Amino acid sequence: MKYVGSKNRIAKYIAPIIQSYIDSKSDEHYGYLEPFVGGANMIDKIKCPCKIGNDSHKYLVALLDYVSGCARLGADKIPNTITKEKYNAVRANPDNYPDWYVGLVGFCASYNGKWFGGYANGVKTKIGTVRNYTDEAIKNLKKQAPKLKDTMFVWGDFRKLCMSNMVIYCDPPYRDTTKYAVDDFPYDEFYAWCKDMVKKGNIVLISEYWMPEDDFECIWQMEVKCTLDNNSRSNKIEKLFICKPND
8 A cells, every 4th residue: 555654665675574573483372563554565464363453543544444344355345546526525524434435535546645645646747648646556455455354453542552472563653754644753652662562572673764772773774765755855774673672
């Protein structure tokens, strides 16, 4: 699914690392949790009997839950396209539509998956061709659906998650970057929550550009090109951290 901050481009590097922690604990019945599941572009690549994807964006969770439910039932109830008129109508009056449909329109019909960031169909490219980004995004979501059918999606604040025996992968809003339709993120509380999760017997992995060195160790990094829009492109060092065991 197209989503701002998606790890889909680097999932082939990170997913095997996450999977190795799950496999090493398989005899202890570990589960897998993503507190910031986003577009589900990492969780759809993880193999685990118990997978939980949480997010604070209710429309996103409603969409993912609907898509996974359709996949379990073998049903195709997702429209193939969204018109600009429908896009504007949903944006103006979201309460008139089911939450999952608002999520579909807000993310899949917007440029680069940014929440209601501008209608993205029939876009003329620099070489003169026309791209139907909305149709492409929906097609990709339908293709992703079977990989989500065994995942439980829940809506809530990460601070309310209290579990044990889980491999937890966190992809929170990065510090000092464009926020993904969320309010100011409580970074200090997040760091404390990670440490508390380790105390409860979890393994906690985090994608970020920077984490406090005293409590987190970088176990992987790679330079990637980041693009928010046509005017915002830069190279960043993506890193994967692990929360150190408590003394």
